[in-house]
Amino acid sequence: MPFSKSGGLADVVGSLSPALVSSGVETRVLMPLYGFINEKGFKYKYTLTVSMLDKDEKIDIVSIKHKGVEYVALKHPVFTERKGIYGDTSFTPYGDNAYRYLLMSKAVLQYMKKSRFMADIVHCHDWTSGLVPFLLKKEGFLSYSIFTIHNLAYQGTFSRFDALPLGFETEEEMFSGEGIDRRFNMLKAGLIYSDMITTVSESYVDEIQDKEQGCGLEDILRARKDCLAGILNGIDTDEWSPETDKYFKTHFTSKDQSGKKKLKAKVQEKFGLNKEADTPLIAMISRIAEQKGFHELLHGTPCALEKILNMKCQVLLIGTGDKEYVDKLNELAARYKNLSVNIIFSQEASHLVEGAADFFLMPSRYEPCGLNQMYSLRYGTLPIVHETGGLKDTVIDIDSDVYKGNGFSFKVLNSDEIVNCVKRALSFYNKGSKAVEEARRVGMETDFSWNESAQKYIKIYKKLLGGTK
Numbered sequence: 495m496p497f498s499k500s501g502g503l504a505d506v507v508g509s510l511s512p513a514l515v516s517s518g519v520e521t522r523v524l525m526p527l528y529g530f531i532n533e534k535g536f537k538y539k540y541t542l543t544v545s546m547l548d549k550d551e552k553i554d555i556v557s558i559k560h561k562g563v564e565y566v567a568l569k570h571p572v573f574t575e576r577k578g579i580y581g582d583t584s585f586t587p588y589g590d591n592a593y594r595y596l597l598m599s600k601a602v603l604q605y606m607k608k609s610r611f612m613a614d615i616v617h618c619h620d621w622t623s624g625l626v627p628f629l630l631k632k633e634g635f636l637s638y639s640i641f642t643i644h645n646l647a648y649q650g651t652f653s654r655f656d657a658l659p660l661g662f663e664t665e666e667e668m669f670s671g672e673g674i675d676r677r678f679n680m681l682k683a684g685l686i687y688s689d690m691i692t693t694v695s696e697s698y699v700d701e702i703q704d705k706e707q708g709c710g711l712e713d714i715l716r717a718r719k720d721c722l723a724g725i726l727n728g729i730d731t732d733e734w735s736p737e738t739d740k741y742f743k744t745h746f747t748s749k750d751q752s753g754k755k756k757l758k759a760k761v762q763e764k765f766g767l768n769k770e771a772d773t774p775l776i777a778m779i780s781r782i783a784e785q786k787g788f789h790e791l792l793h794g795t796p797c798a799l800e801k802i803l804n805m806k807c808q809v810l811l812i813g814t815g816d817k818e819y820v821d822k823l824n825e826l827a828a829r830y831k832n833l834s835v836n837i838i839f840s841q842e843a844s845h846l847v848e849g850a851a852d853f854f855l856m857p858s859r860y861e862p863c864g865l866n867q868m869y870s871l872r873y874g875t876l877p878i879v880h881e882t883g884g885l886k887d888t889v890i891d892i893d894s895d896v897y898k899g900n901g902f903s904f905k906v907l908n909s910d911e912i913v914n915c916v917k918r919a920l921s922f923y924n925k926g927s928k929a930v931e932e933a934r935r936v937g938m939e940t941d942f943s944w945n946e947s948a949q950k951y952i953k954i955y956k957k958l959l960g961g962t963k
């Protein structure tokens with residue numbers, strides 16, 4: 495149950511934290527109190543004073559307990575008086591983001607002092623918290639820090655002057671780029687000063703050490719490779735369960751999949767598609783962005799998506815994102831009645847569509863982990879993916895392994911490969927429901943819960959604590 499969400503990071507922190515608590519780790523999550531978070535139930539604790547250059551900022555600490563985790567929220571106008579997280583829309587970051595997340599990072603240390611919660615481990619996620627490991631070291635805290643990379647492409651780079659409120663001299667190694675592009679880089683700071691770096695799948699660990707996917711930080715990642723580990727994300731199996739899902743009533747299991755068929759009819763109707771039981775339904779639930787493979791899907795005439803729509807299938811898309819792609823999708827939807835485009839961000843629609851679809855298309859250019867393919871597997875929706883990052887680590891091609899196969903995958907990302915892979919998936923569908931049900935069963939019975947992954951984090955925490963500082 496994340497309080498704020500722009501992508502998978504929220505799902506991860508929201509479900510890893512209670513999993514840690516279940517294993518006996520006292521866990522507190524520090525986060526900004528964004529304007530859209532309902533403050534009901536949060537209790538006021540105290541007010542912190544954080545000095546930012548020549549200004550003392552007052553931050554109210556409010557907190558709430560949920561599933562054994564204490565969520566500690568930082569209440570300050572730079573967070574509460576905004577509509578969005580990073581910007582009002584995903585393309586317009588707030589001009590003072592450096593200030594906002596510097597304030598957050600400094601407040602973390604103040605909170606630890608004031609509450610006397612001297613955590614053994616401070617676990618930071620992505621660029622907004624990248625300065626915390628640096629500050630912990632500078633201020634002589636004994637806590638160890640872990641920095642988890644969810645997406646290396648978003649680094650939080652700012653001008654040199656934006657770093658001034660830090661209150662410490664910045665080191666040249668915290669900058670990236672050359673000449674006038676040389677910028678203060680928050681994610682890089684996290685990579686340099688944390689005691690351990692993790693990322694969200696094993697394949698992504700290797701990929702980010704190469705130039706192609708290293709986003710300019712491959713050298714530092716290679717230099718620290720002994721402190722770099724990949725731990726595949728788990729999913730919240732209470733929230734994502736076809737047997738109990740709160741958004742639909744026609745529940746199903748790997749042994750009795752009949753509820754899935756009923757749900758498909760309902761979803762086809764709800765999203766304006768013909769109610770055709772035997773037409774394979776391909777879903778996409780995604781940020782509509784280049785990272786997610788939309789260039790390869792939509793460029794050219796006819797584009798890959800059009801070629802797919804000319805086969806016997808229906809395509810249902812849910813998501814928000816870049817205007818250029820959204821326009822093209824709407825234009826195709828006006829021409830093809832087997833395409834339903836829904837420019838929305840909705841938990842309910844995501845659950846319904848995951849539950850109802852036959853296939854889930856995820857041709858990401860890169861994917862640090864990816865959660866939707868795991869939600870799909872759990873709901874008997876066969877994924878069709880590009881073999882990259884976490885997709886490569888979770889999807890096994892049915893044509894390469896009949897017993898363990900749980901989906902379809904292609905090695906090289908381009909329009910033809912997407913079309914060919916979808917063609918393969920559709921011809922598998924035509925083999926009949928016995929084969930399809932058996933393939934679904936494999937994914938549905940795989941354990942994607944946090945049990946194993948939370949233990950791997952705990953192992954790292956313990957290893958750090960056993961070392962010397």
Ligand code: GLC
Binds near residue numbers: 644727862863864865
């Ligand atoms: C980011 C990545 C995604 C990953 C998620 C959670 O959103 O792009 O692949 O699943 O973080 O770690």
